[in-house]
Amino acid sequence: MPTVIRSETHPEIQKYEDVNRDVLSILGRPGRAYYLLLALCIAGVGLLAFSFFAQVYLGIGLAGLMNPVMWGVYITTFVFWVGIAHSGTLISAILFLFRARWRQSIYRAAEAMTVFAVMTAGLFPIIHLGRPQLFYWLMPYPNQRELWPNFTSPLVWDVFAISTYLIVSATFFALGLIPDIAAARDATTVPWRKRLYTVLALGWRGSGRQWLHFNRAYLYLAALATPLVISVHSVVSWDFAMSIVPGWHSTIFAPYFVAGAIFSGLAMVITLLIPIRTIFGLEAYFTPRHFDAMSKLVLFTGIIVLYAYLTELFMVWYSGRSYKLEGQYIIAALTGNYWWAGAIMLICNAVVPQLLWSKKIRRNLPALFVITIFINIGMWFERYVIIVASLAREYMPWQWNVYKPGWVEMGILVGSFAWFGMWFLLFLRLLPAVSVAELKEVLPAPRRWGRLRQPSAPRDTGIPQGPGQRRVEDEEEG
């Protein structure tokens, strides 16, 4: 009975060659469906640009924003995309530091999602401005105006948080890509690809020294990126928690937002990975085990979000305040003009994720796909409810009003998904979507005896068992 050494985390991938073949084949010539999707996304970006320029040209009054709902769909979508970004770093950095080796095959796509989601989120504070051409006044640079931004404003903290996050996650992403890009550079025959990969590979030759530096740098950047998972969304939540708007002014906001961000982000990773797995035949790479593990994280963070909802309800009851004037947003959400948004939020974020308690559902990919889409919708509406329902029912009841998003806001919302999709589609065809080098770390090293039939029981000695590897008795092959 021969012994086959298999990866503990990716048992269905057997050989290094398989990884190279499967991953680099994604970079091959795309089909018609790909170009159709890409064209659709580019058209969506056109819609975004058109809506934005219409708004700039005719005035921001074109959006549905009005007294007293000063912040609407734009800030909602901003928080939504920042939230989406978080799970990528969670998977690539935190799980790396915790040595959760199952992350090796999924982290690249998740990290790309992070970078593109931050790029999408970063558009919205600018779109939201009354005078968007002056957005750079928020940047702290020694200017001829001799003025620093106001460091007491949470909006300025936001600028720092988002730009730091974009820089660190993009650097981390580009760094992790280097060995794979070098492999793609050596494999490709297309001249422009060769040129692109040569630049991005930064002269990687795969020498031991380079690997040593690479691993150090990767570890340090992972350590640097880890606190950002917590801090960035905390800062975003302080945009709200620092003001005295009822429904915003709450100490629970930072942990609540971070949990919500990871909740929605992981849901988005699952939503993206399931079609990629089917289309590119990566069944061996994104196994049900991966989806099971991610679903558990979704369930866990979903419970924290549910706990935050219950805490808000409890606070309203315990403080004994009249909900009409000083209502926490959740009461406004459930009873006011936005009850439908509140209902979508509660059903999608509190009820639907409870299905994930079942292991059968956690491993059923079509079901998971639907559930995660529900979660994404629910998390968008959660931010909508927090921002809009709170502002619409602030301290002066006379001014309470009902906000309806305008067509430009809808165009820009749809366009933001297209913008994200465009980058992600380009990423799939330009860069290796699965980390070849890191995946090989958890695969058994190729050796001659593995191919040969062993006449008798294998010798126990002389077979190194690296981390994440185990020997299994494989009867089918015997």
Added chain:
Amino acid sequence: MDRRRALRTMAGAAAAGSQLAAACSPLSGATEGEREARVLEWEEYFKGNFALMSDEEKAATVRRLERLAQLRRGIDTHISTTEAQPGVLFGYAFNISKCMGFRNCVEACVQENNLDRATGTHYIRIFELEDGVINLDYADATFHHQVPAQGHFYLGTQCFQCANPPCVPVCPVRATWQEPDGIVVVDYDWCIGCRYCMAACPYWARRFNWAEPQVPGDELNPNQHYLGNRPRKSGVVEKCTYCIQRSREGRLPACAEACPTGARVFGNLLDPDSEIRWVLENKRVFRLKEDLYTQPRFWYFTD
């Protein structure tokens, strides 16, 4: 490509490029006045924050703005940059027993402060409330009937120029600040329009220009202050400044002057002989939503 052809291509490209640049130039095909206005607007764009300007810079920007008003609107305006006077802290008191809801103050405010006529922006709201209790839940500021209505009283709100203004620390670009005489002002050329101050203000005292504000040329008030009623741009926040262009010259704000019942009392809180001090010392006064610790410099009192 040989050297001669390369040079010829480059020369051609340079010529075409300069033609293109000339065609796109903001000054092409403009009249003399238009040309001057565009140059002035370009210079305006690079000026500093008002709080940091030297006296010469203030004079220069006022010159530019006054000239622009002449060129663009054909009106001679006067933009003052009068600073806060030492020993002055403005305060306001509103007599809810006297106010009858005529809203002359609203009208005067619109005229004085060049408020947008297209969207009907008002700094002042007069609420009609039922007698007996101050219940803002049932306050109505859009009443259209004969006033004073039976069994009702009136309460006006505007910017309260809080001593602890929640709107100021949230501004990301320092476009709004509190002057030494207590007036919270906005530098309209500095505001980027994020509307955080509006979300932060619990009294909804700030107004946003959703589009270019429309003020008919003959109704434009030419007596202006840089931080007060000079014409605003699209996409910036504005607010009541206790008519800074009047109060800093020793005059009453337009609303106080227009009030036919004498319900509005305005004055210097630091002057022990002022009427506002007399009201504060001798009347029962209250402020709106004191539990928020905004400390408004705007009191309500009854006879």
